[in-house]
Amino acid sequence: QVQLVESGGGLVQAGGSLRLSCAASGASFSFNAMGWYRQAPGKQRELVAAISSGGSTNYADSVKGRFTIARANAKNTAYLQMNSLKPEDTAVYYCNAKWYGSSWWGQGTQVTVSS
Numbered sequence: 507q508v509q510l511v512e513s514g515g516g517l518v519q520a521g522g523s524l525r526l527s528c529a530a531s532g533a534s535f536s537f538n539a540m541g542w543y544r545q546a547p548g549k550q551r552e553l554v555a556a557i558s559s560g561g562s563t564n565y566a567d568s569v570k571g572r573f574t575i576a577r578a579n580a581k582n583t584a585y586l587q588m589n590s591l592k593p594e595d596t597a598v599y600y601c602n603a604k605w606y607g608s609s610w611w612g613q614g615t616q617v618t619v620s621s
Contacts, residue, residue: 507532508530508531508532508533508603508608508610509530509531509532509610510528510529510530510601510602510603510610510611510612510613511528511529511530511531511612511613512526512527512528512599512600512601512612512613512614512615513526513527513529513615514526514527514615515599515615515616515617516616516617516618517618517619517620518591518617518618518619518620519619519620520591520592520593520619520620520621521590521591522591522619523587523588523589523590523591524588524591524617525585525586525587525588526542526585526586526588526599526601526615526617527583527584527585528540528542528583528584528585528586528601528603528612529581529582529583530581530582530583530603530610533582533603533605535605536559536579536580536582537559537582537603537604537605538558538559538604538605538606539556539557539558539559539603539604540556540557540577540582540584540601540602540603540604541553541554541555541556541557541564541575541584541601541602541603541604542554542555542556542575542584542586542599542600542601542602543599543600543602544595544597544598544599544600544617545597545598545600545614546594546596546597546598549597551600552566553566554566554569554573554586554599555569555573555574555575555586556575556602557575557576557577557584559579563575568594569588569595572588572589572590572591573586573587573588573589574586574587574589575587582603584601584603586599588617591617591619592619593619593620593621594619595617595619596617596618596619597616597617598614598615598616598617599614599615599616599617600612600613600614
């Protein structure tokens with residue numbers, strides 16, 4: 507059973523930084539892709555950043571230049587470095603992993619940015 511566990515969320519002032527981690531267990535294979543999504547109150551869940559097993563990355567326009575996604579394939583671990591945080595980045599951040607037709611989600615970690 508694949509499980510994803512996020513960590514690193516918290517409360518930070520605008521302009522600050524946080525680093526999220528996503529650790530996977532139960533997978534005997536390397537995920538095709540890992541990504542971070544977020545969901546703010548009253549809004550739909552949206553893609554923040556994604557990274558393939560080959561290292562190709564994709565970012566939402568709203569976070570380009572501020573967030574960086576990375577992964578350690580051997581450990582099926584993903585990271586999201588978030589710099590220059592803004593109040594509008596406040597949301598629950600979810601880790602996602604994909605392997606062909608399968609997809610798994612973590613439980614989410616709260617990120618709150620105060621102004």
